[in-house]
Amino acid sequence: MPAADFAADARVLWRLLRGQPTAGNHAERLQAFYAPQADRYDAFRARLLHGRQALIDRLNLQPGARVVELGCGTGSSVMRIGARAGEFAHFDMVDLCPALLEVARQRVARFQNIRVIEADATTWQPDQPVDCVFLSYALTMIPDWWQVIANVDAMLVPGGRIGVVDFYLPPSGNRWGNALWRKWFGHDGVHLSEEHLPMLKRLFAEQSCLEARAPVPYLPGLQAPYYLFVGERQSAPVALEIADHGSASPPDWLKKAPAAGMPGMV
Numbered sequence: 001m002p003a004a005d006f007a008a009d010a011r012v013l014w015r016l017l018r019g020q021p022t023a024g025n026h027a028e029r030l031q032a033f034y035a036p037q038a039d040r041y042d043a044f045r046a047r048l049l050h051g052r053q054a055l056i057d058r059l060n061l062q063p064g065a066r067v068v069e070l071g072c073g074t075g076s077s078v079m080r081i082g083a084r085a086g087e088f089a090h091f092d093m094v095d096l097c098p099a100l101l102e103v104a105r106q107r108v109a110r111f112q113n114i115r116v117i118e119a120d121a122t123t124w125q126p127d128q129p130v131d132c133v134f135l136s137y138a139l140t141m142i143p144d145w146w147q148v149i150a151n152v153d154a155m156l157v158p159g160g161r162i163g164v165v166d167f168y169l170p171p172s173g174n175r176w177g178n179a180l181w182r183k184w185f186g187h188d189g190v191h192l193s194e195e196h197l198p199m200l201k202r203l204f205a206e207q208s209c210l211e212a213r214a215p216v217p218y219l220p221g222l223q224a225p226y227y228l229f230v231g232e233r234q235s236a237p238v239a240l241e242i243a244d245h246g247s248a249s250p251p252d253w254l255k256k257a258p259a260a261g262m263p264g265m266v
């Protein structure tokens with residue numbers, strides 16, 4: 001690796017080693033964490049966030065589709081979607097971090113149909129229902145992650161699709177390995193969970209699911225677990241089921257017997 005690239009990586013690594021700041025609200029912590037590394041975000045995350053192209057491929061987004069990305073960061077998904085992004089009816093990219101959104105705005109400036117929106121993914125809603133919502137390594141960074149899932153369900157047309165790629169804690173994972181990853185990522189505000197994928201599988205009709213591991217920059221020999229899920233909105237109202245539980249953590253009700261007609265828990 002050229003010395004200049006390593007020096008740029010060192011800035012990102014220093015930020016990661018210091019961890020996500022604890023002062024301020026969620027949006028302020030994101031901004032403090034990402035602003036110093038925004039210019040190097042894409043180059044470093046290209047080696048850390050695996051499966052993003054595979055998610056886009058599996059979504060097979062068509063011209064005329066109404067698409068939303070929640071937690072879009074620098075808008076790099078546009079590179080993976082390519083020219084097709086300009087053929088969507090509209091594409092709303094939502095994030096809470098101004099420093100990353102600034103990069104996204106420059107990246108998509110040439111597209112008339114793409115809006116870059118500073119908003120909270122747990123509450124923001126599009127102007128009209130959409131065909132597809134996807135999240136790429138964002139669910140683990142959103143403390144009220146189940147509220148996002150309810151919000152996605154509320155913005156999809158009947159039969160609309162959700163796509164998620166993210167780190168997780170696999171049930172088959174070694175106890176110590178899972179504990180290491182939980183602590184390692186948690187330091188940077190990335191909260192790995194064993195609940196995200198079962199929740200998605202329970203609430204959406206599974207179309208595609210991949211569970212894999214991939215290398216982490218500067219941690220030779222270690223492979224972080226991640227998954228990729230594509231599911232279809234079901235007629236059962238996810239939002240109502242989740243809303244019933246308010247802002248309480250979902251683990252208890254998640255473990256209850258599935259509602260009639262819902263797929264069982266894994």
Ligand SMILES: C[S@@+](CC[C@H](N)C(=O)[O-])C[C@H]1O[C@@H](n2cnc3c(N)ncnc32)[C@H](O)[C@@H]1O
Pocket residue numbers: 030045049052070071072073074075076094095096097100119120121122135136137138141142
């Ligand atoms: C690891 S980054 C992933 C960015 C991008 N999707 C990618 O694949 O490169 C997680 C993103 O989630 C955003 N985020 C975290 N909490 C959010 C929230 N409540 N609403 C919207 N975006 C949020 C962060 O600002 C950050 O851009």
